[in-house]
Amino acid sequence: MFMLKCMHCNQAGNNRGVNMYNIIPMHRTAAEEISIWDFGKGYEFYNIEEDPYVIETFLNGHYYIVYKNDEIFGFFCDGESARINETYPEDDDILDVGFALNPHWIGQKMGEQLLNIMFQYYHALYDVHIFRVTVASFNVRGIKLYERMGFYEVNTFYETIDNENIKFIVMCYNQSQD
Template identity: 25%
Template sequence: MDYSFQIITQEQAEHIAYNWKYDGEFAFYDLTADEEDLAEFIDGEQRGNSTYAVLHHGEMIGFYTFNVLNESTIDIGLGMHPNLTGKGKGEAFTKAGVDFSITRYAPENLTLSVAAFNNRAIKVYKKVGFVPIGTFIQETNGSRYEFIKMNYSLSKRG
């Protein structure tokens, strides 16, 4: 698939934050479910230039946030349009984000965190080459949840 990445606009960020609603247990990922996450996502200063809208044929289909942890590691956050999840598009979307981060940042490692209940995403991330490296508990959405930290090592890929 052909994806393009552009720094997200305020209008795009607000559209995602207030209009993208996921079904069932995946409503956990609605940005309005956690006040801190919402505030950070819609505040242009906090968001900075690290969040990108992902376009496919001119339509916004997702977003990526790239946080530089150190000179060798980028932590990524991502979201796909709710209408596209569960339809076999996650692997290509994730690969596009990995490829973009390699081109833009040239890291040795990429990390991401995923809710432990989200087996669908975990399966996709493993297919792309991420491996679980640990778990942690985080307070979010008014409760405590287990997350899995995953790593994608570029130094082992040559």
């Protein structure tokens, strides 16, 4: 188990609270809970709707759950699990990642926190500085988050999913340039 302790302080430096984050490999109970998340109007594409294939995919060893205290805060994945298809090359210097924030926390600027937790986790395991994400072009919330975090567009492509041609944006973030 990987643990992070985050302290939130006000401008005077007083503690407002401590959040404990635990990161563990995805397990069936969490995958089933995540499979009923509803990401809201316009983001139905991301709803899993208890799809057994997706639940099994979550158990492939490349998905990790982030608990905030005792609640699933979000999850993230890496490698092939984070790629939509093979239109962009695998690169040993780049780690493909994907993530989802629990819909309970969406709209509260918590995406940055989840991304930073993910970055810390991978830095503890690998010597990686370049992260790559693939995001549907209609996912304005995600694109804005990635841009705020320093990601930049490197490619676009279209993929047909459920008989719909969807544009995806591939973005990279090079932490060694920070």
